[in-house]
């Protein structure tokens with residue numbers, strides 16, 4: 001269970017916090033959607049949960065163990081709680097083929113004994129995500145947007161994360177590819193030991209798969225809605241300053 005309590009962050013010089021007292025819980029196997037208008041703080045909240053940016057206040061814990069301080073201890077968190085950024089072109093180094101990038105990610109976390117063993121793990125994850133093996137020797141620019149999205153997901157999956165934090169995972173895809181990626185994510189989270197998903201999204205298909213939808217406005221998280229039928233309720237968001245129900 002990923003749990004955050006009263007998380008807040010105000011960027012230097014900003015008039016108001018980007019994340020303002022956010023509390024949430026993501027249970028094992030769950031798919032939770034974070035929905036709200038552009039600039040409401042979704043990406044910032046995901047970065048805080050991923051341990052990529054320090055909060056001004058609040059706590060984050062996975063299965064009761066708090067987010068470790070920056071340094072060597074934080075590395076285990078970066079294997080278990082992984083963020084797929086909105087722009088997956090930026091998830092990869094454009095100057096390198098995928099093979100060394102998969103190898104580096106696996107080696108960083110001590111997975112696979114050598115290059116060929118790491119390649120086998122990478123190929124398994126790519127196959128699971130429907131990416132042809134030949135992609136391993138391509139540069140990111142040599143993949144379609146959908147393939148790059150799947151390859152970026154595969155690179156996270158080969159680390160066996162507990163939580164996948166997805167920032168607009170389907171926004172850059174055409175509707176058919178977005179649907180395929182949503183189905184893939186559903187398969188991934190339903191697989192035995194599969195990661196839970198917390199996805200910032202405006203997309204109907206990603207909302208449709210969510211067990212819970214958390215509305216966000218002006219850095220403030222509203223109370224959870226269940227399923228797509230209630231996702232429509234996300235539209236009239238709670239005004240700034242109004243206390244949580």
Ligand SMILES: Nc1ncnc2c1ncn2[C@@H]1O[C@H](COP(=O)(O)OP(=O)(O)OP(=O)(O)O)[C@@H](O)[C@H]1O
Pocket residue numbers: 011012014018036037038039040041042043044045
């Ligand atoms: N690195 C940064 N430095 C300063 N301000 C930032 C930074 N990143 C985001 N912000 C500001 O914080 C607020 C929340 O931004 P954030 O990117 O978290 O929102 P979002 O809901 O993810 O938006 P979008 O859906 O457009 O990606 C915005 O006002 C944004 O301008």
